[in-house]
Amino acid sequence: MRIALSRGSQPNWLLSLLLVTITLLSLTPSLRLAVSAMSQLGLGEQSPFWQVMSAASTWRALGNSLYTATLGAMVSLLLGAIFAYGITLTNVRGKQWLVFCFMLPMMIPPQVTALSWLQLMGPASPLLNTLGIAPPLGSPQPLYSPEGIIVLLGIQSAPLVFLAMRTSLINLPAELIEAARISGASSRRVWRDIVLPLSRGGMLAGVFMAFVSNLGNFGIPAMLGIPDAYYVLPTLIYQRMAGFGHSVLQEVASLSVLIGALALLGVALQQRMQRHSRYSLTGHGGKAHDLDLRQWRPLVEAALATVLLIILVCPFLALVVSSLVPAVGVPLTPGSVTSAAFDEMINHQGATPRAARNSLMLAGGAALVIMACALPLAYRLKRLPERIQTLVVTLIEIPYALPGVVLAIACILLFARPLPVINVVVYGSLWIIFLAYLVRFLVLGLRPVMASLGQFDGALEEAAQLAGAGTLRRLVDILLPLLAPAVFAGGLLVFLVALNEITVSALLWSAGNETLGVLIFNLDEGGESVLASAISVLVVVFVALLMALLNLLAPRLPRGVIPWRT
Amino acid sequence: MENLTLDRLVKRFGNETAVDGLSLTIPEAAFVALLGPSGCGKTTILRLLAGFEKPTSGSIHLGDRRLADARTQCPPEQRNMAMVFQSYALWPHMSVAENVGYPLKVRGTSGNEAAGAVRAALAQVEMERMAQRRPAELSGGQRQRVALARCLVAKPRVVLLDEPLANLDRNLRDTMEGTFREFHRQTGATLVYVTHDQSEAMSMADYIAVMRDGRLAQWATPEQLYQQPVDDWVARFIGQGAVVHIADAEPSGWLDGHVIMQAMETSLPKIRPVLLRPEHIRIGADGLSAEVRQCVYRGERYELTLSLLDGQPLRAWHHSALATGQSVRVRFDKGWSLQRAA
Numbered sequence: 050m051r052i053a054l055s056r057g058s059q060p061n062w063l064l065s066l067l068l069v070t071i072t073l074l075s076l077t078p079s080l081r082l083a084v085s086a087m088s089q090l091g092l093g094e095q096s097p098f099w100q101v102m103s104a105a106s107t108w109r110a111l112g113n114s115l116y117t118a119t120l121g122a123m124v125s126l127l128l129g130a131i132f133a134y135g136i137t138l139t140n141v142r143g144k145q146w147l148v149f150c151f152m153l154p155m156m157i158p159p160q161v162t163a164l165s166w167l168q169l170m171g172p173a174s175p176l177l178n179t180l181g182i183a184p185p186l187g188s189p190q191p192l193y194s195p196e197g198i199i200v201l202l203g204i205q206s207a208p209l210v211f212l213a214m215r216t217s218l219i220n221l222p223a224e225l226i227e228a229a230r231i232s233g234a235s236s237r238r239v240w241r242d243i244v245l246p247l248s249r250g251g252m253l254a255g256v257f258m259a260f261v262s263n264l265g266n267f268g269i270p271a272m273l274g275i276p277d278a279y280y281v282l283p284t285l286i287y288q289r290m291a292g293f294g295h296s297v298l299q300e301v302a303s304l305s306v307l308i309g310a311l312a313l314l315g316v317a318l319q320q321r322m323q324r325h326s327r328y329s330l331t332g333h334g335g336k337a338h339d340l341d342l343r344q345w346r347p348l349v350e351a352a353l354a355t356v357l358l359i360i361l362v363c364p365f366l367a368l369v370v371s372s373l374v375p376a377v378g379v380p381l382t383p384g385s386v387t388s389a390a391f392d393e394m395i396n397h398q399g400a401t402p403r404a405a406r407n408s409l410m411l412a413g414g415a416a417l418v419i420m421a422c423a424l425p426l427a428y429r430l431k432r433l434p435e436r437i438q439t440l441v442v443t444l445i446e447i448p449y450a451l452p453g454v455v456l457a458i459a460c461i462l463l464f465a466r467p468l469p470v471i472n473v474v475v476y477g478s479l480w481i482i483f484l485a486y487l488v489r490f491l492v493l494g495l496r497p498v499m500a501s502l503g504q505f506d507g508a509l510e511e512a513a514q515l516a517g518a519g520t521l522r523r524l525v526d527i528l529l530p531l532l533a534p535a536v537f538a539g540g541l542l543v544f545l546v547a548l549n550e551i552t553v554s555a556l557l558w559s560a561g562n563e564t565l566g567v568l569i570f571n572l573d574e575g576g577e578s579v580l581a582s583a584i585s586v587l588v589v590v591f592v593a594l595l596m597a598l599l600n601l602l603a604p605r606l607p608r609g610v611i612p613w614r615t
Numbered sequence: 616m617e618n619l620t621l622d623r624l625v626k627r628f629g630n631e632t633a634v635d636g637l638s639l640t641i642p643e644a645a646f647v648a649l650l651g652p653s654g655c656g657k658t659t660i661l662r663l664l665a666g667f668e669k670p671t672s673g674s675i676h677l678g679d680r681r682l683a684d685a686r687t688q689c690p691p692e693q694r695n696m697a698m699v700f701q702s703y704a705l706w707p708h709m710s711v712a713e714n715v716g717y718p719l720k721v722r723g724t725s726g727n728e729a730a731g732a733v734r735a736a737l738a739q740v741e742m743e744r745m746a747q748r749r750p751a752e753l754s755g756g757q758r759q760r761v762a763l764a765r766c767l768v769a770k771p772r773v774v775l776l777d778e779p780l781a782n783l784d785r786n787l788r789d790t791m792e793g794t795f796r797e798f799h800r801q802t803g804a805t806l807v808y809v810t811h812d813q814s815e816a817m818s819m820a821d822y823i824a825v826m827r828d829g830r831l832a833q834w835a836t837p838e839q840l841y842q843q844p845v846d847d848w849v850a851r852f853i854g855q856g857a858v859v860h861i862a863d864a865e866p867s868g869w870l871d872g873h874v875i876m877q878a879m880e881t882s883l884p885k886i887r888p889v890l891l892r893p894e895h896i897r898i899g900a901d902g903l904s905a906e907v908r909q910c911v912y913r914g915e916r917y918e919l920t921l922s923l924l925d926g927q928p929l930r931a932w933h934h935s936a937l938a939t940g941q942s943v944r945v946r947f948d949k950g951w952s953l954q955r956a957a
Contacts, residue, residue, distance in 0.1 A: 224704035230691040231665055231698045232718035233769065242717070246708045 061520060064429040068441070071426060075445045075488055078459035079309070085299065085462050086306040097299035098306075107304065110285040114308070117198045117270065117281060118263035122210075124203020125259040128360070129210025130252065132353065137218040138244065140339045141350050149596070150357050155208035156592050158549035159268030160570050161585040162205055165364035166192055167272065167573075168371040168582060176367040178380040193277040198270050202263040204360045209262060210255035213323075217251025218244070226340075236340050250322055257319035261312050265452025267552035268566070272573060282308040283454040283552065290458075290556055295465065301458050309455040316450050365589060371582035390583035401584065403561065404568040407479060411554075411564065412547035415486040419494035420540035424532060427498040428524060445495065448488045453552025460485045460557060477559045485553050490546060494539035500607045501535035502528075534605040541602075542611075545595050549588070617643045617678035617772060619664070619805055624673035626659055626829075633659040635829035636673070641822075646799045646806045648816035651826035652852070657809045660826075661775050664807060665698055666691035677773065692721075697766035698775040701782065703758045705750035711737070711761050712746040718769035736764040739801065740794065756787045763798060776808045780815060792819055813853055817841070825849055832956075843867070847888040848956035856892040858953065859927045860885040866954045872947035876903055879923070888953040893918070895948040896931040902946035905929060907937045921945065 089096045094103075101107050132151050136144050154162060168174055171190035177183035191197060221244065229239045267283040274284055286301045286308075342349055370381050372390050379385055394401045430438055448456050464476045464484070475481045505528070513527045529536075551566030558567050565588060572581035599611050619641040626634040633656045641647050649657040662668045664675060666688060674684035682689050697718070705714050716733045719725070724732070737743045740760035750758060759779060766774050776795075780788045796819055799806050810816050816823050817837045825832040825840065832852075833845045844850040845867070847858045861878035864870055864887045870878075875889060880903075898919075908928070909920040917936050921929040921943065931945065 222702060222704065224700040224702050225706055227665070227667055227691070228698065228700060228704035228765075229706070229717070229721075230667075231694070231696055231775075232721060232765070233692045233695075234717075234721045235692055238721055242721075243706060247706075 064425050064520075067422065067425055068429045071422065071491065072441055072444055075448055075491065078456055078463055078485075078488060079447055079451065081463045082302055082305055082309070082455065082459040086302040089299075098303040101300050101303040101307075106280070106285065107307070110280045110282045110304075111307065113195065113274075113279060114264055114281040114283075114311075117195055117202060118260050120199040121202030121206060121263040122256050122259040124200060125206040125210045125263075126252070126256050128203065128207035128356065129214060129255060129259075131356065132207070133211050133214035133218060133248075134240075134244075135349055135353050137215050138240070138340050139342050139346070139349060141342070141346060141353065143350075147353055147357070149600070150361055151211060152208045153361060153593065153596070154204050155206070156545060156549065156596060157205075157589055158551060158566055158569070159201075159205055159266055160272055160551050160566055160573070161268075161368075161549075161588055162201055162364070163192075163269045163272035164569060164573055164578065164581055164585055165368040166197075166201055168578065169364050169367035173378050173578075174367060175374045175377070175379065175381060176363075176370045178378060179370060179382070181380070190276075192273050193279075194273070195279060197273045198279075198281075201269045201273065202266055203259075205266065205269065206259035206262045207360075209258040210252070213251045213255030213258060214248055217248045221247055239340075254319045254322040257315050257322060261315035261319070261450070264308065264312050264315065265454070265552065267453060267555060268570070271555070271570065283452060286454050286458065287555060295461075298458075298462065298465075302462060305455040305458040309451050312450065312452050312455075313447075368582050368585055368589070371579060372586045374579060377576070377578055390579050391587075393580060394583055394587075400563065400568060401580070404563045404565050407562060408548055408565040411479065411483055411486055412544045412550075414483060415490055415547050416494070416540040416544040418487060419491055419543050420536050422491070423494045423498045423536055423539055424529060425524065427495060427502050428528065430499065431502050442492075442495075442499070446492045449490065449492045453489070453550070454556060456485055456489055457553045457556035460553075477562075479562045482554050482557045482562070482564070485557060486547050486550070489553065490543045493546060494536075494543045497535040497539040497542070497606065498532060501532045504607050505531065534602055535607070538599060538602050538606055538611060541595065541599050545592065545599075549592065617805075618676075619643075619773060619807070620676040621660075621664075622674045622676070624660075624663065624675065625671045626656075626663060626668060627671045632829055634663065634670075637829070637831055639824060639831060639834065641805060641807065644803050644805055646796075646808065646819060646821045648808045648810055648820035648823045649826060650810060650813060650816040650823050651832075653811055655826040656829040657811075657826050658777060659829075661698075661777055661807060661809050664773070665696060665775055666694055694773075695769075695771050696773040696775060697769065697771040699759075699762045699766055699777065699779045701778045703750075703762040703779075705758055705761055705765075707750055709750075710746065711742065711748050711750070711753070714750065714761055715764045715768050718765065722769065732768050733764075736768040737761075739767055739798075740764045755783050756791065759783065759791060760794070763794065767798070767802060770802070771804055773805045773807065774802070776806065778810055779808075780810070780812070788815070795819055825852065827852075843951055844890060844953065846954040846956040847890075850888070850890040850951075850953055854892065855930055856890055857928055857930045858888050858890055859923070859929065859950075861887050861889055863887045864889070864952050866952050868952050870950050870952050872949050875947050875950045879903065879925075879927075885925075888955060889950040890953055891929060891947060891950045893930045893932045895950065896929060897946045897948070898931060898933055898943050899946060900944060902944040905943055905945050907939055907941045907943060910937050910939060912936070 086098055090098060132147070135141060136147055141147070167190065169176060170192055172184050172186045172188050174183055225243055225247070226239055229243045234242060265283065267287065270281045270284050271287065274280060275288070280288065282304060286304050289297045289301050373386050373388065374381050375385055375387050375389060430441060433441070460481055461476065464481050467474045475484065510523055510527055513523045518526060549566065550564070551570060554564040554567050555570065558564060563571070565584065569581045569584055572578070572584070603611050621637055621639040624634055624637040625632070637660065649660055651657050659668060663670055663683070666683065669688055670683055670685055672685045675682040682694060709717070712733050715736055716729055719729045719732060734743060737746055740763050742757065742760050742764060745753065745757060750761065753761065780791055783791060792815065808816070808820060820837060822834065823837055823840050824834050827848060833840060833849050840849070841854050844853055850856065850858050859879070861875055862881045862883040862885055864878060866887070870889060879885070903923060905921040905923050907919055908922050911918045916932045916934060919931045919933055919937060921931055923929060929945065937943065
């Protein structure tokens with residue numbers, strides 16, 4: 050329902066202005082990037098775009114990107130499908146826990162995931178050394194390989210496949226399954242004839258989501274690929290920028306357009322899949338199906354727990370062990386255990402507390418600003434015609450859908466010179482990261498509020514309007530109290546994701562302005578894996594706590610707002 | 616005989632008792648309606664019969680075969696039953712013919728035999744021409760027919776129907792009621808039909824089980840149920856009419872009109888509920904005094920709500936309109952004395 054707005058009233062003008070400003074802000078970086086990459090095309094073979102496209106390194110990185118992203122998505126499919134079917138269709142116990150644990154890898158920063166696996170395997174692994182089963186010194190770290198990247202990308206993106214499939218399975222009406230069973234089909238046939246065809250769309254959508262996410266992942270190929278000189282597009286861009294600085298801006302802009310186009314293609318395919326999978330399903334969906342596994346139940350539970358043990362518990366354990374040894378390669382014994390790394394991190398001045406402060410400030414600031422904008426923005430958006438609404442939301446979504454490197458390069462191009470009119474330089478300060486975060490994560494804070502507003506009974510607001518309350522009054526007195534949980538959940542989500550962020554800050558940081566993500570990466574590169582592990586342990590614990598906090602909010606939010614609760 | 620026997624069946628969900636000690640024998644090839652207000656446990660009974668729920672205690676037998684008790688239960692796919700769901704539950708990724716043929720496919724029947732059976736089943740519900748359509752392209756009534764054809768095809772011994780007409784409009788319901796009766800006549804299967812609509816139950820079923828709070832309130836033919844309800848709750852639930860209280864009389868028996876009128880005028884305590892249907896009430900020159908409270912035009916007649924001198928309401932029919940507040944005299948032909956509901 051649309052509500053006619055009286056023209057000329059001040060709050061409505063302000064809301065519209067906010068909407069236009071934010072939409073333009075979301076659009077500007079991508080446009081700037083496209084303009085830059087396409088400029089000088091007139092030079093023909095001399096143009097930067099042409100040169101990049103004819104360089105062998107570009108094609109090698111592109112091939113590597115496609116190889117790791119595709120196979121990584123297959124690993125995600127395997128893991129995600131096992132968990133989606135296992136948890137959603139059967140009567141295994143402890144589902145909430147299984148889901149929570151399976152979702153954790155998505156929320157853990159990729160460089161932490163990479164670091165923890167590096168600590169788990171190879172000759173220097175403190176865990177393997179402690180257990181006395183480490184391979185001999187000098188044997189290669191098996192994770193420094195395309196295959197290592199593929200496995201870790203697969204684990205990191207598996208929750209995306211899981212979520213997409215779980216949603217389509219939960220929306221599958223129970224009657225469709227019951228009708229097949231009473232027609233005489235065994236559980237296995239029900240799965241093959243009914244469940245599999247009806248969840249295929251969700252599955253493919255999830256695979257494309259995983260593919261896009263893998264394509265933009267920087268943390269994992271940076272930690273596992275760079276030591277082996279194995280470059281994908283994001284790490285190639287990073288390496289060029291780190292090595293040559295601004296002189297190669299035109300060149301990396303072209304690379305960014307290439308990877309951005311690939312990612313958007315993946316997103317388009319994913320949305321197409323999701324549309325196709327939407328049969329008009331009637332009946333009572335919305336609950337898990339609970340097929341009785343009978344005597345197989347303990348076996349399935351054990352299998353799911355084992356997978357979690359391997360992908361979550363073991364690497365985390367390795368991380369913890371690594372953070373407690375005095376130096377790399379020393380086994381953990383009652384005598385050698387030390388909290389020196391934690392001491393160093395918390396009590397000493399230096400990069401670590403500064404990075405923690407920077408990350409907290411950036412994530413907290415972005416969350417607060419986005420929380421403040423989300424409600425008025427969603428409110429104004431909901432009063433626009435459906436088509437324009439979709440268009441604006443898509444525009445706001447682009448900076449989040451694009452790989453982080455693309456946005457980072459776009460921001461450098463945009464802010465390399467002082468801002469016009471006010472003549473302020475944001476490049477080289479924390480502000481450039483902050484602005485990039487705002488643009489990138491706005492959609493995360495906006496989506497829950499839009500969802501809540503969609504369920505909001507318009508009559509509540511109309512009643513206040515008849516009682517004489519103006520727009521601002523209604524926003525504050527009626528909408529804000531009722532939508533506060535969604536606003537807060539959106540803010541928390543932004544905080545969580547921004548805190549873990551590395552790709553954008555890896556390109557935008559400057560001395561004194563590093564983030565936690567960058568710090569972990571730099572420490573590991575500098576051989577200080579003990580310190581990096583200690584920071585990572587704290588990050589993981591912090592992330593798990595934030596997720597638990599979001600869980601507490603879940604009963605007061607519409608379905609689907611918190612990604613790991615459905 | 617393959618009677619469907621429910622023996623002291625109990626189903627609890629947590630602290631809530633959905634089915635509370637139900638014993639019932641459904642004769643083979645009968646058309647039985649489970650009738651009751653929402654939340655009375657009728658759908659739970661259907662799901663227990665199908666095998667989607669496990670009984671807390673008690674048992675279900677089909678003939679000599681034990682289908683379920685608290686410990687063991689035969690899974691739905693081995694019960695040789697069929698079910699029509701309220702939402703029809705047609706699989707959206709299969710055509711009409713594939714939907715109907717699925718029970719045969721899982722039983723391993725294929726080729727010409729299966730194709731013939733699918734055609735025959737579709738012909739029975741007059742849907743042959745729609746065989747290649749998708750469920751999404753069908754109207755509500757057509758989906759209903761496909762769901763029925765899917766039940767027909769495997770020749771089940773028991774067909775369960777869960778409020779199959781709830782989503783259809785009035786006209787379509789009348790047509791579908793005829794289709795169900797025909798379906799029952801042709802298949803000779805036992806039909807268990809859940810509904811909250813008494814006119815549906817009355818017009819189709821051989822027997823009606825009236826459910827209240829998980830218990831069986833009455834098991835009777837439609838005629839018995841209408842004329843001789845067992846207690847005042849069932850009497851109020853089924854059909855129109857008024858339950859008045861008179862001085863004590865034998866429960867469960869017909870009372871002559873003048874007996875009722877005498878028992879209403881005494882000063883003895885009025886403790887016996889009696890059902891007075893409108894067709895047994897006449898408005899005339901003599902009898903008990905009553906006041907017209909409401910007069911509603913129903914097309915073929917006027918429906919009156921009357922109030923006796925002691926305040927008890929009556930429901931009567933009349934050929935012409937009467938003014939509200941007007942005094943009339945009423946006589947009763949007969950009334951059915953009721954037990955008091957628990």
